Amino acid sequence: MARPILHHRTPQFEALMTEVCAGLQTLFQTREPVLMLASSGTGVMEAAVVNLLSRGDRVITVDAGKFGARWEKLCRTYGVEPIVLRCERGQALHPARLEEALARNPGVKAVLFQASETSTGTRMPVREICALARRFGALSICDAITAMGVFELPMDAWDIDCLMTASQKALMLPPGLSFIALSARAWEAQARADLPRFYFDLAREKKAQLRSQSAWTPATTLIMGLQESLRLILSEGLPRVFARHERLGQATRQAARALGLGILAEEAPSAAVTAVQVPASINDGKLIPRLMRDRYDVVIAGGQDELEGRIFRLSHFGNCSAADILTGITALEQTLRDLGHPFTAGAGIEAARSVLSEEQQHG
Amino acid sequence: MARPILHHRTPQFEALMTEVCAGLQTLFQTREPVLMLASSGTGVMEAAVVNLLSRGDRVITVDAGKFGARWEKLCRTYGVEPIVLRCERGQALHPARLEEALARNPGVKAVLFQASETSTGTRMPVREICALARRFGALSICDAITAMGVFELPMDAWDIDCLMTASQKALMLPPGLSFIALSARAWEAQARADLPRFYFDLAREKKAQLRSQSAWTPATTLIMGLQESLRLILSEGLPRVFARHERLGQATRQAARALGLGILAEEAPSAAVTAVQVPASINDGKLIPRLMRDRYDVVIAGGQDELEGRIFRLSHFGNCSAADILTGITALEQTLRDLGHPFTAGAGIEAARSVLSEEQQHG
Numbered sequence: 235m236a237r238p239i240l241h242h243r244t245p246q247f248e249a250l251m252t253e254v255c256a257g258l259q260t261l262f263q264t265r266e267p268v269l270m271l272a273s274s275g276t277g278v279m280e281a282a283v284v285n286l287l288s289r290g291d292r293v294i295t296v297d298a299g300k301f302g303a304r305w306e307k308l309c310r311t312y313g314v315e316p317i318v319l320r321c322e323r324g325q326a327l328h329p330a331r332l333e334e335a336l337a338r339n340p341g342v343k344a345v346l347f348q349a350s351e352t353s354t355g356t357r358m359p360v361r362e363i364c365a366l367a368r369r370f371g372a373l374s375i376c377d378a379i380t381a382m383g384v385f386e387l388p389m390d391a392w393d394i395d396c397l398m399t400a401s402q403k404a405l406m407l408p409p410g411l412s413f414i415a416l417s418a419r420a421w422e423a424q425a426r427a428d429l430p431r432f433y434f435d436l437a438r439e440k441k442a443q444l445r446s447q448s449a450w451t452p453a454t455t456l457i458m459g460l461q462e463s464l465r466l467i468l469s470e471g472l473p474r475v476f477a478r479h480e481r482l483g484q485a486t487r488q489a490a491r492a493l494g495l496g497i498l499a500e501e502a503p504s505a506a507v508t509a510v511q512v513p514a515s516i517n518d519g520k521l522i523p524r525l526m527r528d529r530y531d532v533v534i535a536g537g538q539d540e541l542e543g544r545i546f547r548l549s550h551f552g553n554c555s556a557a558d559i560l561t562g563i564t565a566l567e568q569t570l571r572d573l574g575h576p577f578t579a580g581a582g583i584e585a586a587r588s589v590l591s592e593e594q595q596h597g
Numbered sequence: 598m599a600r601p602i603l604h605h606r607t608p609q610f611e612a613l614m615t616e617v618c619a620g621l622q623t624l625f626q627t628r629e630p631v632l633m634l635a636s637s638g639t640g641v642m643e644a645a646v647v648n649l650l651s652r653g654d655r656v657i658t659v660d661a662g663k664f665g666a667r668w669e670k671l672c673r674t675y676g677v678e679p680i681v682l683r684c685e686r687g688q689a690l691h692p693a694r695l696e697e698a699l700a701r702n703p704g705v706k707a708v709l710f711q712a713s714e715t716s717t718g719t720r721m722p723v724r725e726i727c728a729l730a731r732r733f734g735a736l737s738i739c740d741a742i743t744a745m746g747v748f749e750l751p752m753d754a755w756d757i758d759c760l761m762t763a764s765q766k767a768l769m770l771p772p773g774l775s776f777i778a779l780s781a782r783a784w785e786a787q788a789r790a791d792l793p794r795f796y797f798d799l800a801r802e803k804k805a806q807l808r809s810q811s812a813w814t815p816a817t818t819l820i821m822g823l824q825e826s827l828r829l830i831l832s833e834g835l836p837r838v839f840a841r842h843e844r845l846g847q848a849t850r851q852a853a854r855a856l857g858l859g860i861l862a863e864e865a866p867s868a869a870v871t872a873v874q875v876p877a878s879i880n881d882g883k884l885i886p887r888l889m890r891d892r893y894d895v896v897i898a899g900g901q902d903e904l905e906g907r908i909f910r911l912s913h914f915g916n917c918s919a920a921d922i923l924t925g926i927t928a929l930e931q932t933l934r935d936l937g938h939p940f941t942a943g944a945g946i947e948a949a950r951s952v953l954s955e956e957q958q959h960g
Contacts, residue, residue, distance in 0.1 A: 274813050408602050433643045
């Protein structure tokens with residue numbers, strides 16, 4: 235990305251596009267083109283709505299956290315009527331609830347949900363949701379912003395109709411580039427949908443990509459970086475990448491439990507990020523991320539909206555190794571000690587190490 | 598930009614935002630906040646339309662080339678009715694035509710135009726257009742994508758109601774970041790306008806920027822680069838930056854004329870880019886950019902749409918010096934010789950050098 239900027243209307247750029255578009259298809263596990271937009275994640279979510287839906291359509295949105303709630307807001311902005319399935323924070327959607335909602339609301343056009351709800355660290359039953367949507371003739375629209383490249387999401391095999399992600403998560407790039415693919419069924423819906431779209435018009439992007447080009451000026455340097463990150467991911471191999479994330483997530487959760495901390499999404503944890511409950515021993519939960527950053531140089535996230543001060547979040551995806559987890563847990567132990575939370579010193583490290591050393595035995 | 602990626606919900610990022618937002622106000626010559634979007638130029642043009650207009654509004658669009666035509670398409674996409682003032686390619690809009698159109702169409706909500714029409718290298722009479730729009734109660738919406746930081750565009754002094762640019766032109770950055778500012782009058786219109794908007798909702802961005810934040814995940818590394826490019830521009834000083842661009846444009850045009858080539862926008866040339874007419878001696882005009890790139894490593898642009906093969910375009914803005922102009926003209930002379938166009942060897946270089954040496958005498 236630090237190389238001189240490539241002009242985008244050149245054969246050099248087109249060669250780059252050809253390589254990265256093929257790599258993205260491998261990553262998405264699809265034969266459909268994966269399109270790139272110069273936007274961050276919210277932009278590509280909006281692209282899904284305006285390309286696939288029409289004014290007055292009824293849809294189901296799964297609100298399991300801040301990002302699920304964003305689907306609802308986006309739909310209302312465009313005159314699409316959402317039926318909201320709200321989940322307790324940290325709970326995944328139970329497929330039976332979706333089945334009931336689809337049965338009770340014939341004609342629902344789409345189900346919009348997250349593969350991994352970033353605000354709570356919860357993994358959703360993507361395969362089941364997509365199968366139900368297909369059975370009831372609705373499109374499945376899946377935000378995989380913190381899931382793509384973290385765990386298994388085979389677009390074609392699971393009948394995911396619209397799958398999207400962004401550059402700054404497991405693709406290990408700066409923010410500013412997003413990705414979206416549509417199934418054949420979704421492309422048919424795209425041609426019929428009547429919401430206004432121009433910058434995010436996916437038909438234009440698809441047409442441009444046939445010539446290894448982009449409809450509008452692309453985020454060139456991020457695409458140059460993408461070439462490298464796809465090479466890293468595909469040379470490690472998707473199964474190993476997924477197994478690594480699974481192990482890093484397990485190690486993080488075991489460490490938290492060993493420190494006497496609860497996992498918010500205990501029943502359906504995401505391999506991307508772990509939301510840890512602030513213990514009763516600590517009054518101001520917002521202090522945990524702040525001290526970890528300012529004293530120990532480890533940047534983690536707090537809770538958002540209703541979860542502010544109640545959780546903190548440890549990510550373990552992308553350019554993340556066993557050593558990074560141990561560094562993070564060490565900083566967490568120090569911070570908890572500073573704040574007076576009682577625990578057995580080294581218990582978190584030991585628990586994480588135990589999970590991570592299984593990896594070495596198996597690997 | 599090659600530094601480690603800054604997390605955007607940190608005091609470090611907020612300090613960066615505070616500095617660049619102040620720098621952008623100096624660049625735009627406005628007291629209003631200049632907002633940043635993670636998008637390329639077409640995205641920020643769409644942001645202007647969806648924030649300031651309502652379905653059924655009548656507007657005037659100035660179509661002096663490919664980018665003027667884009668205003669018309671954007672308006673039609675959203676059910677806004679454009680009255681199109683088409684200009685001959687290479688001609689600027691005559692203010693009298695706009696005055697007549699405004700007088701004949703009372704109730705026009707806005708005038709949408711380019712400060713510099715990139716596809717033809719034409720400079721528009723921005724000050725006059727904005728004064729007329731103000732007189733008739735219409736908003737002036739000015740695409741300054743290839744004009745901002747190239748020539749004088751004082752937003753507040755000239756009553757420009759909406760002014761926008763993008764990162765990859767005179768701001769010398771990779772593509773993927775765009776900028777927009779609204780006048781007080783435009784903010785009032787923003788509150789009343791009813792087109793749907795979410796990712797491009799400027800009210801949300803304004804609210805976030807008050808906390809030195811962004812509504813959505815920002816294009817962090819480009820903003821880190823922006824800090825440097827604003828420092829470069831503001832330490833050179835806007836008057837010197839504008840004078841340099843004026844001189845580089847003059848040198849380019851004089852060189853082209855000395856080689857027996859016509860300037861498309863002879864009457865109103867832009868200081869950003871010069872569109873040169875392909876001479877009758879050369880059959881395939883598309884060969885000129887291709888040979889310059891492949892044989893002499895100088896990347897220039899061809900004509901677009903109806904101007905394809907009829908012009909080629911030499912840019913002279915941003916990170917561009919007298920030496921760059923001489924290098925470009927040298928490559929152009931070589932290419933014209935290869936294609937059999939007759940001219941006095943060295944005449945282009947000599948003409949450019951003569952303009953550029955005046956600079957040294959004055960400087």
